Structures are given as C-alpha cells and as structure tokens.
Amino acid sequence: MIRIRDLGVKYGNETALxxxxxxxxxxxxxxxxxxxxxxKTTLLYTMAGLIVPSSGKVLINGEELKSTRKETGVILQNGxxxxxxxxxxxxxxxxxxxxxxxxxxxxxxxxxxxxLGILEHRDKYPNQISGGQRQRVSIARTLxxxxxxxxMDEASSSLDAINREHIQNLILKLYMKNPATMVMVTHSxxxxxxxxxxxxxxxxxxxxxxxxxxxFGDEDIRTKPEYYNICLEVRKxxxxxxxxxxxxx
Amino acid sequence: xxxFEKLLRSRSLFGSLSILILWYVLHLAIGSKIIPGPFExxxxxxxxxxxxxxxxxxxSILRITVAIVLSMGIGIPLGLWMGLSKRADSFxxxxxxxxxxxxxxxxxPLFMVLFGLGxxxxxxxILSIIVFQIILAxxxxxxxxxxxxxxxxxxxGLNRWQIYSxxxxxxxxxxxxxxxxxxxxxxIATLFFSENYATxxxxxxxxxxxxxxxDYVEMFAGILAMSLMGxxxxxxxxxxxxxICPWV
Numbered sequence: 001m002i003r004i005r006d007l008g009v010k011y012g013n014e015t016a017l018x019x020x021x022x023x024x025x026x027x028x029x030x031x032x033x034x035x036x037x038x039x040k041t042t043l044l045y046t047m048a049g050l051i052v053p054s055s056g057k058v059l060i061n062g063e064e065l066k067s068t069r070k071e072t073g074v075i076l077q078n079g080x081x082x083x084x085x086x087x088x089x090x091x092x093x094x095x096x097x098x099x100x101x102x103x104x105x106x107x108x109x110x111x112x113x114x115x116l117g118i119l120e121h122r123d124k125y126p127n128q129i130s131g132g133q134r135q136r137v138s139i140a141r142t143l144x145x146x147x148x149x150x151x152m153d154e155a156s157s158s159l160d161a162i163n164r165e166h167i168q169n170l171i172l173k174l175y176m177k178n179p180a181t182m183v184m185v186t187h188s189x190x191x192x193x194x195x196x197x198x199x200x201x202x203x204x205x206x207x208x209x210x211x212x213x214x215x216f217g218d219e220d221i222r223t224k225p226e227y228y229n230i231c232l233e234v235r236k237x238x239x240x241x242x243x244x245x246x247x248x249x
Numbered sequence: 250x251x252x253f254e255k256l257l258r259s260r261s262l263f264g265s266l267s268i269l270i271l272w273y274v275l276h277l278a279i280g281s282k283i284i285p286g287p288f289e290x291x292x293x294x295x296x297x298x299x300x301x302x303x304x305x306x307x308x309s310i311l312r313i314t315v316a317i318v319l320s321m322g323i324g325i326p327l328g329l330w331m332g333l334s335k336r337a338d339s340f341x342x343x344x345x346x347x348x349x350x351x352x353x354x355x356x357x358p359l360f361m362v363l364f365g366l367g368x369x370x371x372x373x374x375i376l377s378i379i380v381f382q383i384i385l386a387x388x389x390x391x392x393x394x395x396x397x398x399x400x401x402x403x404x405x406g407l408n409r410w411q412i413y414s415x416x417x418x419x420x421x422x423x424x425x426x427x428x429x430x431x432x433x434x435x436x437i438a439t440l441f442f443s444e445n446y447a448t449x450x451x452x453x454x455x456x457x458x459x460x461x462x463x464d465y466v467e468m469f470a471g472i473l474a475m476s477l478m479g480x481x482x483x484x485x486x487x488x489x490x491x492x493i494c495p496w497v
Contacts, residue, residue, distance in 0.1 A: 050400050070406045080401030084419040084496045093415060094405035125496040145405070 001026040001149065001181045002047060007056035009042050016042040018205045020056065024198070029175065029182040029216065031196025033189065033234065038202040040185045041077075041153055047183060048074045048151050060149065070098070073147030077154045079138035081126040087113070087137045088122040094145045112140045116170070132163035136170070143174065152184040156191060165222075168194050172219060189238070193230045194221065201237045209237050285466045294470040301455075306474050308450040312368055313436050313482065316375035317429065323376075324383030325425065329417060331384070332391020342388075349381040354442055366447035375439050379432035383425065390424030391417060423497050426490040433482050437475065452478065 007020035017039045024030045032040045045051040047058055049068040058065040060072075074080075081090050088109060095105045113119040116136045121129050126137070135155060142150065155171070156164040168191055175182060186192050192199050197216040201209045213230055221227045269287050276286045294302070331338040353374060360370040360377075394417065402416050444453025452475045459468035490497065 045400070048400075048404055050403060068403050068406070072404065074400070074404035076397050076401055078397065080397050082398065082401070082416065082419070084422075084494070085415070093402075093407070097405055097407045097411055127496065141405070 001028075001061060002183070003059040003062075004047075005056055005059070007043075007046065007058065008054050009039070009046060009051060010054045015205050017046070017053075020207060022200065022207060024181060024183060026181055027179040028197050029184070029195055030198045030200060031192035032183065032185045032200045032202060033187065033192045033238070034202030034208075035238070036187070037204075039205045040202050043202070044151050044153055044183060044185045047149075048072055050074075070145075071147055072149045072151060073142035073145055075135075075138050075142050075150070075152045075155045078158060079126070079134050081134060081138055081141070083126050086123050086125055087118060087129065087133075087140075090126070090137055091141045091144055094141065098145075108144050109140075112144045116140050130163075131159050132166060135159060135163075135167055139167075139170070139174070148180055150180050150182045152182070154186055155184065157187065164188075164191070169219060171195060172217070176217065189231050189234045190222075192234060193227060199230075199234055201234065211237075282465050285469050289466055290469040290473060293466050294473050297467065297470050298474075302470065302474055305450055305452050305455040305471070306478055309440055309444065309452040309475075310478060310482075312371050312444075312451065313375065313433075313440055315368075316372045316379065316436060317432065319372070320376050320380040320383050320432070321425070321429075324380045325387055325421075328384045328387025329391060329413075329421070331388040332421075333417065338388065341384075345381055345384055349385070353377045354439065357443060357446065361447060371440065371443040371448070371451075374443050375436050378435055378439055382432050382435070383428050386424045386428035387421050390421035394420045419494075422494050423490070426486060426494065429486055430483065433479065433486065437479050437482075441475070 002022070002024040004020055004022040007017055008015070009017040020043065022030075032043060034040050042051060046053055047060075047065070049058075049065050049072070060069065082093070085093065091109045091112060092105050095108060100108075110119065113122055116139060118129075118133055118136045118140065121133055121137075126134050129137070135158075139155070152171075156167040159167060171182075172195060182195075184191075184195055186195075193213060193215075195216075197213055199211040199213055200207055201211070211230065211233060215221050215224070215226050215230065218224070272284075272287045276284045297303075327341065331341050356377070357370065357374055360373050364370040364373050398416055398420070399412075402412055407415060440451070441453040441456070444451035445457050448454050452471060456468055456471040456475065459465070459471055
C-alpha cells in the first residue's frame with residue numbers, strides 16, 4: 001500500500017526527514033512514535049501529500065504521491081473541525097466537495113453520526129461539545145469518505161485519560177469492522193502498542209527501529225502482561241534515543 | 250427593590266438612565282440655556298420626529314449605509330486577495346499604509362470639486378476613511394487562519410472556490426463585523442463634519458443649523474437623534490453578527 005523510499009524533507013536549511021525507507025502493507029496499522037521534533041508529524045503530512053518532499057518519494061498503491069489524494073483520510077491533532085460549521089456540516093463537507101447529491105449525503109452523515117454516538121449533537125458547533133465528542137466528529141468526517149488510507153496525527157492527545165482510551169477503543173472497533181491501512185503518529189507508548197501492528201520508533205529525522213506487535217487487535221490487551229512487555233521494549237528504545245540526545249548536548 | 254434589580258439587569262435601560270441623570274445634574278449645575286433639560290429635549294425630539302428631523306436622520310443613515318456597503322464591497326475582496334497572495338500584499342500594503350494615516354477630511358473640498366456638492370462627495374469621504382480599516386482587518390483575518398484548517402480542507406478534497414466559501418470567508422466574518430463596529434463610530438464623526446458643507450439635509454446640518462440659530466433645545470434634540478441613530482446601527486450590526494456568525 002505505502003512504499004517510502006529515500007525520503008527527505010527540509011524546512012529551509014533544517015533537515016526534518018532524511019533517508020526514510022518504510023513499507024506499510026495494505027490494511028495494516030502502523031504507529032509512529034518518537035520524541036518531539038523527531039519529524040514524525042512531517043512524515044505523516046508527507047504521506048498525506050500536504051508536504052512536498054525535497055528528495056525521495058512516497059508511493060501509494062504503486063503511484064507516486066504528488067499532492068493530496070481523495071482516498072486518504074486525515075485526522076489532525078486538534079481535529080481540524082471548522083468552528084463555523086455544525087457537527088453535521090463538518091461531516092458533510094467532504095461529501096459536498098465530491099458533488100454527492102443531498103439525499104445520499106443525508107443518509108451517509110446520519111449513519112456515521114449514529115454509529116459514533118453523536119447524532120444528538122448534529123446541530124451543535126465544535127465549541128459547544130466536549131473534546132471527546134469533537135474528536136468523534138473529526139473521525140466521522142474522515143470515515144464518511146470511506147478512505148482506503150487513514151492517517152492520524154495524535155488523534156487522542158488532547159483528551160483526558162478516560163476519553164483517550166474510549167477513542168482508542170473506538171478506532172480499534174472501527175478498524176476491525178472495516179479494515180483500512182492506518183498510520184498514526186503518537187507520543188503515547190500505550191496508544192502505539194494498542195493500535196499499531198507495526199511500531200515505528202523515530203529518532204532525529206530518521207527511523208531508528210521497527211517493532212512488530214503480535215498482540216494487536218485484542219481489546220482487552222491492556223490488562224495482559226504481554227502488552228506491558230511491548231510497552232517496555234518501546235520505552236527502552238525511546239530512552240536510548242533520549243539519553244543519546246542528552247549526551248550529544 | 251425588584252424594579253431596581255430589573256433595571257440593573259437591563260443594561261441598555263441602565264445606561265440610558267445613567268446618562269439622563271448625569272445630563273439632568275449637568276443641566277442643574279450649569280443653569281444656562283446652553284444645556285437644556287432632558288425632559289424638554291425629549292419632548293422636542295418627539296415633536297420634531299414627526300416632521301423634518303426624521304428626514305435629516307434618514308438622509309444621514311442613507312449616506313452612512315451606502316458608504317459602508319461600498320467600503321465592504323471594495324475592502325473585503327481586496328483584503329482577501331492581500332491575505333491569500335503575498336504578491337498582492339507586498340504591492341498593496343505599502344500603498345494602504347501611506348494612505349491610511351492621512352486625515353481624509355482635508356480632502357473634502359477636493360472631493361466636492363471632483364464628485365459634486367451632493368451626496369457623492371460625502372459618501373466618498375466616509376468611504377475613503379473606513380475602506381482601509383476593512384481592507385486591513387480582512388487581510389489580517391486571513392493571515393490569522395490557523396494552517397491546520399487549510400490542511401484540514403485540503404485533505405477533504407475542497408476546490409479553490411470551496412476553500413474560499415467554506416474556510417476563508419467564514420473565518421474572516423467576525424473580523425469584518427469588528428471592523429464594521431469601529432468604522433461606524435468613525436463614519437458618524439466624518440458624516441457630521443461633511444454635512445456641515447453644501448447640504449440642507451442630514452443630522453450634521455440640522456445640529457449646526459440649530460446652533461447658529463441659538464436653538465439649544467432643538468440642537469440637543471438633534472444630538473439625541475444622532476446618538477439614537479448610532480445605537481440603532483450598532484444594534485443592527487450586533488443582530489447581523491448573531492445571525493451570520495452564530496458560532497462566535
């Protein structure tokens with residue numbers, strides 16, 4: 001599904017990504033984790049076609065990515081909901097942009113809002129609903145377009161612990177029901193292990209290590225010791241990176 | 250006690266009553282015809298409103314409304330263009346910065362020669378002052394739109410026109426309403442000045458004419474009318490904002 005070859009991104013003189021090679025098979029999930037400023041969000045935005053690489057390429061289904069593609073859904077860190085549109089209008093926006101007729105839009109938007117348990121908030125503006133509900137609306141807005149690739153930038157980071165787990169469970173449930181290729185950027189080890197079949201650990205502008213997670217898909221994994229073992233392994237790789245950074249300073 | 254509490258809760262009524270009391274105290278303290286009492290002024294105001302004062306107010310409201318509508322018609326597209334295009338901004342901003350601080354009232358004689366003695370020169374004077382506020386407010390409003398909103402609509406597949414209608418224009422609407430509020434105050438002051446020349450209609454003319462005729466009660470009735478006109482326009486903008494920007 002996704003093939004990244006020798007990818008580099010520069011912001012002026014600053015190197016944000018360098019020599020990135022990564023393969024993500026179709027309908028698999030991948031969690032990207034790393035310290036702040038390591039380039040994980042840049043990598044996700046490049047996969048979304050929002051950032052043009054300065055070298056290398058991103059291939060999706062064999063085609064080189066030149067700009068955003070309609071089949072890629074992106075959930076941004078703060079949801080990216082437009083404050084002047086109600087929950088309903090935010091979810092309907094992408095469908096309207098695709099020129100879909102009104103009856104079809106109504107049916108699809110109602111169904112997804114119902115599925116995510118936010119139909120009752122359909123006429124509310126984003127500032128009138130809670131953080132968790134807002135995040136559900138942004139998930140609904142993306143899923144209603146039935147993307148084949150779902151990119152998430154710290155989708156649950158602005159939520160409290162309980163809501164964070166609810167959203168993670170919801171994402172897993174939705175994935176199990178309709179599998180799609182999913183790439184998420186997170187700074188939470190627990191989230192990366194819960195939602196990532198592959199866990200990519202990044203260091204400054206590069207990929208440091210990749211861990212395969214055989215326990216992915218078990219909703220009750222949080223109560224099992226295997227889960228903590230993988231969390232520990234991810235933590236170990238991250239701490240190595242952090243201590244190396246401190247030594248360099 | 251309950252009546253007093255209700256008064257306190259109604260902010261407009263409380264404000265009006267406070268001004269009336271202050272006015273009455275000033276009237277008593279000065280003890281001169283130059284500040285007539287509120288009661289006789291209000292009676293005169295209602296009496297005049299059935300006659301000529303209403304026409305003066307309507308002429309002024311017409312001039313302000315036309316000037317504001319034209320300023321928005323010019324200022325909003327220009328501001329949007331400057332906000333979205335660095336090239337347009339680098340070209341137009343220096344011109345706007347040089348022209349904006351010039352006291353445009355000094356150009357009234359020129360405007361009267363160029364656009365005639367009638368309504369056009371007065372409207373163009375107001376326009377020349379407020380259009381810059383609207384241009385700069387809209388430009389800054391566009392520049393302040395968070396980048397993540399542009400990313401958000403780009404990933405949803407919106408085309409250029411849809412980005413304007415669903416993102417850029419709604420994002421700057423509250424800024425336009427704020428600029429409008431500031432512009433109204435400036436417009437009324439400019440209108441008052443411009444209506445002192447080459448017209449026999451308009452609230453500015455009415456007030457200054459009463460002053461020349463040493464009719465202070467009617468002059469104050471005119472000031473009261475001007476204040477109510479300003480309040481009415483402000484309330485209209487508030488109402489419009491509630492309707493078109495319900496998320497604010």
